[in-house]
Every structure is written in structure tokens, then in C-alpha cells.
Amino acid sequence: MTIKNDSFGRFDFVGKAWLFGGISLFLTIASLIYLAVNGINYGIDFKGGTEIQVKFAQAVTIEDLRKSIDDLKLGEVGVQSFGEGNEYIVRFQGRTGKTDKETNEILNADLTQIRGVITTKFASAEPDIRRVDTVGPQVGAELKRNGLLAVFYCLLVILIYVALRFDYKFAPGAVLCLFHDAVITLAVFVAVGKEVNVAILAAIMTLIGFSLNDTIVVFDRIREIEGHHHEKGFGFVINRSINEMLVRTLITSGTTFISAICLYVFADGTVEDIAFAMCVGIFFGTYSSIYVAAPLVLLMEKLNLKKARA
């Protein structure tokens, strides 16, 4: 790919800014509406409850397991088959007591009962309880609060850094872009029926860092060549910067995507979910740093000029 000195490069990104801006706006709003209507399927990390992962050496049907646990009458219990063979995840929220303390006690008592059923009733199938997670209501609420705070502070830190290191006209573009990526990724994640827990939140936060990284590299180039091509207008500068960084953006996103997809294919459990979130996020993050972030800077610049003229 050769770039002649007087052209902005192969692709006219800025010219199609309205088209892609519209698509992004639509996707973001659609995601927000979807999340608002459908709700986020929180894992037990956030809503409290218990998850038991059990593997049987002999065949046990999901119906048998579900029925035995339903017989305990502990409220709604979900049983889901997991991996291959006779492995299941039993999930339950536990009934709510009058106080958090009571809920906690009920949760712990229920857990003991279910373990009892699994180890005695299915003793002949040689159960191996591989994982138990119980999160009480207090801790769940706290994890949720900390999670939201983390996202907030993360965006704040980024906003300040970009504003200081570059120019304040870059900052809103970067942050809106990150918001766009995070919301769409979350919506896709929820749409495929996965649960949002602490690790996923961490993945989405990292994604924010990753997506910003892509955006920053383009911004860095804009800042570098801004002075050289002043006469051709800001749109030209942006187009040229994106074009010049396009190969780098695609290669880096590509290699990170390869890592993520390999993890997704081979690993399971938490790692699989993190990798899934990363795959989706890298895709939208790359798209947004090419099509969304820089044009937003152009918009800011135009607003600026208008204000200066008025």
C-alpha cells in the first residue's frame, strides 16, 4: 500500500462518517433498550446465591437430578448440563429472609441440603463436587457497587488522561467510543444468554483499555501530522491518520483476536466467558476506533469552530 503525499490514502472514512455514525448510534441505542427491557442476567457474584458444579462417574440424567433437588422445595433451582458427559451445574438463589443475616443462613442451610442429596442419593453414580460458589446478599451488593464504581472511575481516569495528554477535543470522542463498545459488547453477551459476573466485568473493563489503545494510536498520529496538512482541513488529517494506522490497527487487533478466540475454543468456564467477551469487544473496539472515534473528534472540532465564529 502506497500513500501519495498529497492524498489522504485509500479509504475515505470521514466521507462516510454520517453513515457509520448513524449505524453506531442505532446499535448503541438498540443495545441500551435491549439491556433495559431484557435486563442483565447477573451471575451469583452480583445477585447472591449458590452454584454447584458436580460430575458423576456413572450416568445420571438431568431429569433425575432436577427432580431430586426439586423435592427439597428450596424455591427455584436451575440444573444445567455442563461440558460433556455427566457434569451439571446446579444454581439456586435461595429464599430471602427478613434480614441479610437470615438470607445468609438460609443460603448456607440450603447448600448443605443439596450437597446431602447429591452425595447420598446419587452415591452409586460416584459424584465429584468440583466447585461450590456461595455468595451472600451483602457481598453480592458490595461486588455490584464496586463493579459500577470501577467502570465509572475507569472512564473518568481515561477522560482526564486523554484531555491532558492530547487536547480536550479528543476526550469526548474517546470516552463515547468506549461507552459504545462496552454497551454493545454487554448487549451481545446478554443476548447469547451468558451470565454477567465479576470476571466478565473485568473483561469488559480491559476491553475499554484495549479499545482506547487503538483509538489513542490514531489520535497520536492525528496530533503528529495535524500541523503539516493544516491547509487541507481537519477531515483530511483524520482520514490520512486512520489510513496510515490502518495496517497496525488491523494487525494488533488481529493478533489479540487470535489469542482470544484460541482461548474461547480451548478453555472453558470463566476463561471461556472472558475470551468470548474479549472477542466481541475486540471486534467492536476495532470498528469504533476506525469509524467512530476520529469522526467524533471532527464533530467536536466543527462545534468548536462554530462557537468561535459566533
Added chain:
Amino acid sequence: MEGLRWRSILAALGVAAAIVWVLPNVINFGEKAWWPSKQKLNYGLDIQGGLHLVMGVDVDGVVSESTNRLITSMKADMQKENVAFKDVKSANPNLGELTIDVNDAAGKAAVEKFLSEKYSTVLQVMNSTDTSITTRYFDAYLNDYKNRVIQQAIETIRNRIDEFGVAEPSISQQGSNRILIQLPGMADAEKAKQLINTTAKLDFMIVSNEKSQQELQAMIADAEKAGNYNMTTMKYSDYVTKLNADLAAKLPEKSVIYFEKSANATTMEAGAIPFLLKTDTDLGGNALDDAFVGYDQYGAPQVSLHFNSAGATKFADLTGNNVNRQMAIVLDKVVKSAPSIRDRIAGGQAVITLGGGRDRNGMMDEAKMISTALRAGALPASLEQLEERRVGPTLGADAIDKAKLGSYVGAAIIVIFMLVYYRAMGVVASVALGVNILSLFALMTSMGFTLTLPGIAGIALTVGFAVDANVLINERIKEELRLGHGITVAVKEGYHRAMSAIIDANVTTAATAVVLLYFGTGPVRGFAVTLLIGIVTSMFANVFVSKVIVDLLVHKFKVKKLAV
């Protein structure tokens, strides 16, 4: 190229140090090997399996109870000293607040005098009316008290977990009223939970001198031999129960054998000292109000005990009847200390002086340990289980194998791509990637960080992302070459001009990682840690080491063309 020699040496040293730290993870050098580093990488509970518990400590409950006890003993004291008052009550016992109602101005003056004589270090007067005085604990005292409650709960839990011989238990305070317990590789998690959840039991027992140490040791050895068991093969509590059952016929009436851990032994099994104790004292935790570290007139640490009124009478009788004998302080069947009784102690206040001839720190530690044990029995904080995560060993092993495989495949594809796309510079980038991963594990190992499952995801992503710096540099070199610069200039400018983008990119990723580290818990922090370390090592490998390699090629070996 300025300082190339030194930079080469530095890069080589860095890589060598990384190898030194990483190798013990792969090769088992044994304890006495010449290899300088023996540290191994810590695996999180989600990988090695184990039990992770978060217990809530009812600190307010303990403060309330302490306030109520204070009210009772204050009433008794005022009656004894003929201070007239109407009533002592508390509206907010969990703040240590109490109100003393009095009849008239004279009564008020008397109560104020009484308070300033007896409680000047503990209570501050908040406000007073003609008929009442409201006081509360000093803030510093209250905070210190709350802190001691947590510490004693931690101490109690630690004692119990010691029973299981868990390799590396980690028990730590989390926030102001939580305790995080991590027991790697716990097979008997249910039993551990039960033990942690039971309340501490404190007993004062008189040491019987009917059998000598030698006789006791011999009896125990016989019983162990006959029953074919010993302390290392059983849990302490079960062992003690069995031993006493076996020896019941040989021991004097109403006595039991409990053990003390000798001062410098690491575990009970390594240094257990048997004590023959009389069971007929009936003086337990409910007799005690509080215990704390105090100082004698020479400033040496000692343990001060306050008994409540019922306890004071019993304690006076007990000490009076057993002058010159030892009284054992027993917490959960473990003898914590066995001070000698010098005199009858009346009035409900006693001190335990520590044996001299040791350094002050040692005495201080012992005083703290004894007072913590006493308080744990006297005012046991109730614990509430808030979170439990348990991972079986097989699951963690499966998970890490699969995650590793995914990482290897990903890394292999990336290396192939870099070689094909960038050719010579792709080789440099791949070498840098290798150095990056090596230094990442070296740093994780040497700094004692814990590798968790999300941490592995973090490493895999670092691998994917690590090439970014090299991609930026290589693309820049390509641009410079296109502009017609020679290889020397292109390399110099490529590295130089890519730096600002590399730094910006890394700072923003680091910022999110730091936020994650601050707000995250457990495995998520592991994820953040690996991301952060990944940034540091990628700067070393992909910028510094790769530059050294390229400079060596261009300047030392005079390579004229580098395929990019």
C-alpha cells in the same frame, strides 16, 4: 550507536535474571541446590483447588456486650464505694454509650468523681443534665477495641485451622469487619467450616501435680503405641478426646490431659507439652469481662484480667485454694499459658506477669497472645459466613490445562503470522515475544504474585497484544524506508517515533488495570496484576530488547538490508 555495549549487557542480564527466576517452576532443583532462586509461582485457589471463605465478624455485637458488662460492673463498683445513683443504662450499646441517672447535684458530683477516678482512660463525658450523665468510650479506645475484636477472631480461626495442617493458610482482615480465609487444597472443607464457625471456649483450670512431666510423656507414648495413632495422624481435638478416653483409667479422678505448643515450635505436633489439668474448677469465659495488655511499674508488659462480679468470687476462692500452683488458661482444649498463682486474688482484678529474662518484643508478643486468647473466650465475636468458594483439585487442573493449550495455540499462530508478514523483523518480534512471556513469569514468580484463571486469560491477551509495540515500530520503519531513508535511519526513527504512541497506549491500559486492582477481588485482581506486569515486561522485551537486537544487527554485524 551510543551505549550499545552497555545496553546489550543490560538486556542479556535481564534475560538471564528472568531465566534464573522462571526455571525453578520447570525444573525441581531441590532445597540445597546451587541455583540462586527457589521460589515457585503461586497458583490461585481457582487453579490448585481449595476453600475460600469470607466471614463477617459481628463487631458491633461484641461492643454491645462489652457495654452491657461495663454497666453491670459499674453498678457493682458504685454500690461498693457507696456512690449514690438511680440507674445505669445504655441507649446505644454498640457505640459504647451509657447514661447514669442520679438523684441530685451532690449525687452527680459523686458520680463524676467516681468516673474520673476509675474510668478516665476509657470513658469520656459527652453531656450531662441535672439528673443524668451521658458518657461513651473514647473514639481511640473504641477503634482499638474493634480492631482487637477482629484480631482475636482471626487468632481464633488461625488456631482452629492449625489443626488441619493446611500447607499455607491465609487468614487476613478484609475491610473493617470481614475476615478472608483461604485454604489451598482443602479436602475436608465441610469440617473446616464447622470448626471455624463454632464459638471459642475458654477455661481456667488448675494444673495437677499428681503426675510428673516424665510420667505423663510415658503414659501418652504407651497409649499412642497401643492405639497406633499420634497427633500428626489425627486432628488435634479428636486426638485429645481419644487420648483421654484411652487413659481414663490411669489418670487421677476429674483430670484431663491437654497440650501446650512450646514457644518456638511451628506446629502443635512438633512441640506439644502435655499438662494434667483438673476439671473441677468450673471457671470459664463467662466469668471474664475483659483482658488486655498492661504494664507493670517497670514498664514490662503483663496481662490484666477483669472478672465480673460472679467470676471475681469464684476466682478469689480458686486462687486462695491453690496458692503456689499453676493455673492453665485453656482455649479450645489448647493450653495457652500456665502462670503460677502467688496469692489469693480478690476484687476481680488480676495480672499475669510474664517470665523475665527475655527481650521485650518476645514478652509483648506473649502478652498479646494470652490476652487475645482470653478475650476470644470471654467475648467471642459471632461469625457469619458471607461468601464461600470451593474448587476441587481436578477442576482447577483441567481448567489450567485447557487454558494453557489455548494460549500455546494462540501464541503459535501469532508467531507464524509475524514471521510471514514481517520476515526478518518478524523474527525479532517473535524473540521479543518469547522474552516478554519469560520475563512476565519471572516477575510473577519473584514478586510472589498469584496466578489465577482470569490471570491466564490476562496473559493470553498480553501475548496477543504484546506484538503491538513491534507492529507500531515495524510499520514506522516501513514508512521511513518508503520515504527513502537508509536502514540505519529508518530503524532509529522507527523506534523513536513509535514511542509516543506506545507509551500512550500502555498508560491507558495500565490505568484500567490499576482501577481493576483497586476495586476487584480475588481472581479479578489476578487478572489486573498480569495485565500490569505484561505492560512492564512488554516495554522491556518489545522496546528495549528488540532495539538492542536490531541495533546489534545494523551496527555490529553491518546488516545492510532488513526485510520488514
